[in-house]
Amino acid sequence: MRRNKQRRFSEAESDIELSMTPMIDVVFQLLIYFLVTFSTADVLAHLDISRPKPDAAPQQEKPPADMIRVAVLPNGYAINGREMTGIELETMLRRLANISTKQTVLVTCDDKSLHGRLIQVLDMCAENGLSKISVMSGK
Amino acid sequence: MTPMIDVVFQMIIFFVCTAQLEQEQFSEFIKLPDSPNASAVAEAKDPRTITIEVDGKGKVSIARTPLTLSKLRKILNKTVADYGVHGPSIPILIRADTETRHASVKQVMDACTTAGLYKIAFVAVKDSID
Numbered sequence: 656m657r658r659n660k661q662r663r664f665s666e667a668e669s670d671i672e673l674s675m676t677p678m679i680d681v682v683f684q685l686l687i688y689f690l691v692t693f694s695t696a697d698v699l700a701h702l703d704i705s706r707p708k709p710d711a712a713p714q715q716e717k718p719p720a721d722m723i724r725v726a727v728l729p730n731g732y733a734i735n736g737r738e739m740t741g742i743e744l745e746t747m748l749r750r751l752a753n754i755s756t757k758q759t760v761l762v763t764c765d766d767k768s769l770h771g772r773l774i775q776v777l778d779m780c781a782e783n784g785l786s787k788i789s790v791m792s793g794k
Numbered sequence: 795m796t797p798m799i800d801v802v803f804q805m806i807i808f809f810v811c812t813a814q815l816e817q818e819q820f821s822e823f824i825k826l827p828d829s830p831n832a833s834a835v836a837e838a839k840d841p842r843t844i845t846i847e848v849d850g851k852g853k854v855s856i857a858r859t860p861l862t863l864s865k866l867r868k869i870l871n872k873t874v875a876d877y878g879v880h881g882p883s884i885p886i887l888i889r890a891d892t893e894t895r896h897a898s899v900k901q902v903m904d905a906c907t908t909a910g911l912y913k914i915a916f917v918a919v920k921d922s923i924d
Contacts (some may be wrong), residue, residue, distance in 0.1 A: 676797060677800075680797075680800045680804070681900065683804060684804065684807070687804070687807065687808060687811070688807075691811040691812075697916050709847055727896070732861075764896040764900070765896060766895060766896055766897035766900065767895055767896070767897070768825070768895070768896050769892065769893060769895065769896070770827065770848070770890045770891065770892055770894045770895070770896055770899050770916075771827035771892030771893065771896065771915075772894070773896060773899075774827035774828075774829050774916060774918050775827070775829075777829065777832065777918075778828075778829035778830065778831050778918070779831075781829065781831040781832040781833065782830075782831035788831060790903070792900045792907075
């Protein structure tokens with residue numbers, strides 16, 4: 656009788672043992688959930704950097720730069736008012752860039768011409784090292 | 795069975811979540827113009843950059859959400875107001891389809907300039923696949 660009781664007791668003691676597997680499962684779930692939902696705040700966007708105002712630096716008086724006016728027409732291009740084809744424009748831009756790459760290129764684009772052709776002109780400018788480009792939205 | 799089901803559920807949840815994260819922010823139907831000579835985009839991108847998309851039919855969208863021009867104007871104005879002093883320095887990227895008319899791109903540019911945003915760049919591809 657006594658022995659029997661003892662045996663039962665020891666059995667119950669071994670049953671108490673905590674099974675780890677489900678707990679690990681749940682913890683992994685939580686871990687993955689938090690990893691996925693965690694999103695870093697855009698720290699850089701909210702930094703209140705006190706940048707020097709552009710007025711602080713003495714503005715250098717630059718000689719008025721030459722300006723190249725390029726127009727993108729629905730079927731063709733025009734440079735400084737003279738109409739030409741794409742190949743002519745390319746050679747013209749190359750020649751102008753050889754004189755100076757500091758010139759400003761003012762690109763106007765017709766409403767009806769395709770966006771890809773505007774990019775082509777910008778690409779030509781980049782190819783020839785003309786980096787001062789402004790795109791005007793003319794009426 | 796139970797541990798196997800546990801593991802499988804884990805995997806399902808993991809893949810569902812990562813799939814959502816990888817979802818493209820931009821429309822894949824826009825055929826970008828190519829520009830082999832332009833300088834590559836710098837890696838360190840301003841986190842405030844707004845990418846505006848214009849598809850081949852001239853429809854404007856941000857992050858796959860189609861917008862009307864008045865809505866776009868409202869969004870841009872609000873963003874500029876939210877950032878206060880640093881508002882006007884927010885860069886704009888325009889992902890326009892190569893086949894779209896310039897008129898629709900111009901409308902977007904106009905909306906940006908009326909909101910006071912002047913740092914506008916066009917997106918193009920350096921090496922086209924075909």
